[in-house]
Amino acid sequence: MSTGPHLVRVAPTLTPGRNPLVQAAAREYKSPMSVGASPAISRVEPNRGPQSRSINGSRGSGRRRVASVQSLLLTDGRRLSVRRWPGRGDPVVILHGLLDSSEGWTRLCERVSIPALAFDLPGFGCSDPSRGSITGYAHDVAEGLALLGVKRFALVGHSLGGAVAAAVAEMMPSQVSSLVLLAPAGFGRIHLAETASIPGVRNVLQATLPLVLASRFAVTVGFRTMVTNGDRPDRDVVERVISRGGQLVEGAREGTRAVVHAGRHRDAFHRRRVGYDGPVLAVWGDRDRLVPVSHRHGVKTAFPQAVIHVWYGMGHHPLSERFDQLLAVVTNASTAARRPVRRKVAPATTQEITFRQRPSAPARVCPGGHGRLVAQAATSSG
Numbered sequence: 001m002s003t004g005p006h007l008v009r010v011a012p013t014l015t016p017g018r019n020p021l022v023q024a025a026a027r028e029y030k031s032p033m034s035v036g037a038s039p040a041i042s043r044v045e046p047n048r049g050p051q052s053r054s055i056n057g058s059r060g061s062g063r064r065r066v067a068s069v070q071s072l073l074l075t076d077g078r079r080l081s082v083r084r085w086p087g088r089g090d091p092v093v094i095l096h097g098l099l100d101s102s103e104g105w106t107r108l109c110e111r112v113s114i115p116a117l118a119f120d121l122p123g124f125g126c127s128d129p130s131r132g133s134i135t136g137y138a139h140d141v142a143e144g145l146a147l148l149g150v151k152r153f154a155l156v157g158h159s160l161g162g163a164v165a166a167a168v169a170e171m172m173p174s175q176v177s178s179l180v181l182l183a184p185a186g187f188g189r190i191h192l193a194e195t196a197s198i199p200g201v202r203n204v205l206q207a208t209l210p211l212v213l214a215s216r217f218a219v220t221v222g223f224r225t226m227v228t229n230g231d232r233p234d235r236d237v238v239e240r241v242i243s244r245g246g247q248l249v250e251g252a253r254e255g256t257r258a259v260v261h262a263g264r265h266r267d268a269f270h271r272r273r274v275g276y277d278g279p280v281l282a283v284w285g286d287r288d289r290l291v292p293v294s295h296r297h298g299v300k301t302a303f304p305q306a307v308i309h310v311w312y313g314m315g316h317h318p319l320s321e322r323f324d325q326l327l328a329v330v331t332n333a334s335t336a337a338r339r340p341v342r343r344k345v346a347p348a349t350t351q352e353i354t355f356r357q358r359p360s361a362p363a364r365v366c367p368g369g370h371g372r373l374v375a376q377a378a379t380s381s382g
Helices: 020-029 102-111 134-147 160-171 191-196 199-213 216-226 235-264 293-302 323-337
Strands: 006-009 051-055 067-073 079-085 092-095 116-119 153-158 176-182 280-285 307-311 351-355 372-375
Touching: 067 102, 067 134, 079 102, 079 134, 092 102, 092 134, 092 160, 092 323, 102 116, 102 235, 102 323, 116 134, 134 160, 134 235, 153 160, 153 323, 160 176, 160 235, 176 323, 191 199, 191 235, 199 216, 199 235, 216 235, 280 293, 280 323, 293 307
Parallel strands: 092 116, 092 153, 153 176, 176 280, 280 307, 307 351
Antiparallel strands: 006 372, 051 067, 067 079, 079 116
């Protein structure tokens, strides 16, 4: 049976750009894209040095990369943990989502050739907890980067980490070469998080969550239902959650508090333009049950220069659902980190592309199509 072409809507005023952040994804999906550029500002002064230990990495692109786990002492005495993979050039910095940690990004970080840093957000992994606040998390990450002497970097954030990444980019825009947001929180209200924050519901969750997070069956069902779009979650993900069980409760509570506040606040990202003019790529799955794909409109408000991808058939977890495509996006964001900053800002027009299936032939602009893009669909027989 053959399938006909799929129409994909894009902004009519855009022309294909040269920014490396989206060129790899363009090659992957055979679609033209363009984004903006970036200007200048602030820094966080370092205070005390890190302590570290090394752990063995597994084989990525044919060679063994040894990751080190470092514990950074913040000015208020709390510890912030970061996992580092060596390499040459400016690093890519990765911020995980709720119930995850830096360890969850090991497979991807082993596959990129440049340095990679993945932080444990406060209350997760080996980082000390703090009162939940997107701005507070961002300050901790910015201070950690200063302690490590990182001057310029590509920034990737997933879910809760996406909201934190947007805040970090606004705090230090001249140092963030490119920003990748994966189903980011913070760009609209998340009703599931708000429900979990209702006093009576919160008390019940507080009492039962340690038991739920310690149950392999419950965690698997939860991920399968809400995160991975019906697919069985990776065994490593499940084992990480149940091994930490009760330790995650405080981090989950504060992370949920932060997400709820970020969605309701009068100065929320989706109600204003964020002070970062560099290249932004946002990725959503059209079947995301945690952070609605409709929140992409909030990203358009916050970052008018953004390119937005909607990946058909994907839920909330591109790391497990679309690993190869995600690797291409992160690799290309890393390439952008090695390029000089361009001061000239491109027209502030958001481009949105929906990948209904992975095309086997190059996409082409439809003559007289008023900005529509035609992706020639693969022909299959059944």
